[in-house]
Amino acid sequence: MNFTRWSARLPGTQRRAARGTEGSVPAARGEYGPRPEHLAADAHDPDQPGTSVDTLDTDVPALEDFSVRDLLGRLPGLVALVYGPEHRIAYVNEAYASAFGPRTPGATVAATCPEAEELGLLPLLDQVLRSGKPRTVKSRRTADGGSYTVTCLPVDSPHVEGAGVLVHAADVTDHAVAAERLRTSERRHRETAVTLQRSLLPQELEQPDDLRIAATYQPGVADAAVGGDWYDVITLGAGRTALVIGDVMGRGVRAAAVMGQLRTAVRAYARLDLPPHEVLQLLDGLAAEIDASQIATCVYAVHDPNEGKLVYASAGHLPILVRDEDGTVRKAGDPTGPPLGTGGWLHASGSLALPPGSTAVLYTDGLVERRREDIDEGVDALARALAGASGTPQVVCDRLLRALGVTAEHDDDVAVLVVQHPARDGADAELFHNAALELLGGVEAAPRARAFASGVLSSWRFPVELRDLGVLATSELVANSLQHGTPPMRLRLRRTDRRLIIEVTDGDDHLPRRRRAETEDEAGRGISIIATIASSWGSRRTPGGGKAVWCEFALPG
Numbered sequence: 001m002n003f004t005r006w007s008a009r010l011p012g013t014q015r016r017a018a019r020g021t022e023g024s025v026p027a028a029r030g031e032y033g034p035r036p037e038h039l040a041a042d043a044h045d046p047d048q049p050g051t052s053v054d055t056l057d058t059d060v061p062a063l064e065d066f067s068v069r070d071l072l073g074r075l076p077g078l079v080a081l082v083y084g085p086e087h088r089i090a091y092v093n094e095a096y097a098s099a100f101g102p103r104t105p106g107a108t109v110a111a112t113c114p115e116a117e118e119l120g121l122l123p124l125l126d127q128v129l130r131s132g133k134p135r136t137v138k139s140r141r142t143a144d145g146g147s148y149t150v151t152c153l154p155v156d157s158p159h160v161e162g163a164g165v166l167v168h169a170a171d172v173t174d175h176a177v178a179a180e181r182l183r184t185s186e187r188r189h190r191e192t193a194v195t196l197q198r199s200l201l202p203q204e205l206e207q208p209d210d211l212r213i214a215a216t217y218q219p220g221v222a223d224a225a226v227g228g229d230w231y232d233v234i235t236l237g238a239g240r241t242a243l244v245i246g247d248v249m250g251r252g253v254r255a256a257a258v259m260g261q262l263r264t265a266v267r268a269y270a271r272l273d274l275p276p277h278e279v280l281q282l283l284d285g286l287a288a289e290i291d292a293s294q295i296a297t298c299v300y301a302v303h304d305p306n307e308g309k310l311v312y313a314s315a316g317h318l319p320i321l322v323r324d325e326d327g328t329v330r331k332a333g334d335p336t337g338p339p340l341g342t343g344g345w346l347h348a349s350g351s352l353a354l355p356p357g358s359t360a361v362l363y364t365d366g367l368v369e370r371r372r373e374d375i376d377e378g379v380d381a382l383a384r385a386l387a388g389a390s391g392t393p394q395v396v397c398d399r400l401l402r403a404l405g406v407t408a409e410h411d412d413d414v415a416v417l418v419v420q421h422p423a424r425d426g427a428d429a430e431l432f433h434n435a436a437l438e439l440l441g442g443v444e445a446a447p448r449a450r451a452f453a454s455g456v457l458s459s460w461r462f463p464v465e466l467r468d469l470g471v472l473a474t475s476e477l478v479a480n481s482l483q484h485g486t487p488p489m490r491l492r493l494r495r496t497d498r499r500l501i502i503e504v505t506d507g508d509d510h511l512p513r514r515r516r517a518e519t520e521d522e523a524g525r526g527i528s529i530i531a532t533i534a535s536s537w538g539s540r541r542t543p544g545g546g547k548a549v550w551c552e553f554a555l556p557g
Contacts, residue, residue, distance in 0.1 A: 214393030325357030
């Protein structure tokens, strides 16, 4: 066997192949041949630095002077030599025999080496013979749990027709086990991180009477750190709904902690039923107190079914997109303020029509931001995808993710909130009604309001008990407004498929509160009565001054 044909290709040895040579490795004798004359002269030159006559030996042995079998037998790696197109065994060293058992010379690999099939070596041996080039497979596992990195090298022999292949296998079981443990640890870390992130998001979205809503959150896979994307849906009462989406920049537990605090604060501020820009103003101050170095963006929008629009405020967030029933997509414009926590900025509210049949999309930058691409291009791509997206809110979510190329391997967190204002007709439309009455005059407006409420509730075919409660609530709300409010005053009744809503507005911005009336008091019991008979009640200031006081009754069944 010509050792010099393949010795230079063993892993860990220096390649000495001559330039331009293909296939098996040529003999390397030239490296050990006679020294050039100038090098030999230098060896005997006492003035030449770094050389010594005593340390240079001109009698260098040839590689064939070493015992090849002895070298192969002592190698710590597993070595086998096979020959011919049938891959018959010529030799295995002691390390190979210790790992897989002794092998009979002349037997074929396919018949006597099950480990070759486990490691996928049979097609590899064929490739090496056909191409004359070495091939390597990394960290292949055998049935007994061992892992090996295997290199197959072509070898030539003057005594064997069809040449052969030298198989060198390095045992990497310890490395494979360590790598698997690391992967398992990273996977568990990531699962914990994603669980933490999802636990900070709504576990179940609130579904308002007038809207259909779906949301999607997909964590990025760039690392195991949690992100700061969040969304929320908050029912405000009287049919109104707050929609929120935000993004705390960066990743890690700190970003998630800031996100959790901001989301909790938004829900608390929403209960005050403030205009969107006032909610962001409060949130801006809180963000600076939590962590001034953490940048966060947010959109807070409120939908009022009586007005058919979204009133919103944005703190550095991407614009809301609205698709009309005919497929036209509109983009929310100004006002947009700086991110939360900057301070010193007075936020303002804007409005965006949301008529029946339209769909609004709120999203974070992970959906539209791509490397080496302007983010406006991503928003335009989302608008084009939304123009052709139809179906339920969840279907629209899925279609937008696919259209924007968001897969399980996406490198950034993505949050999407899809809001539909369905167009109702037929029997479904009969479940939604509105009626309003301008309260003109003085105290005589009270009996007119009671008669109006009684007639409307009767036409809506409510049970007698619910109709009587509705008339009583109307009487108390109108009386409270006549006594403490100022014109203009208005009574509004609204029926949905789930509840009856009664609301009275007036021009005074003093909000009522529930208090305990003393026995001798002639007033102060109206709000207490409302709170007792209604499912819920509340009040808020209206744009331009004034207030609205409302109560709700859940419909039976």
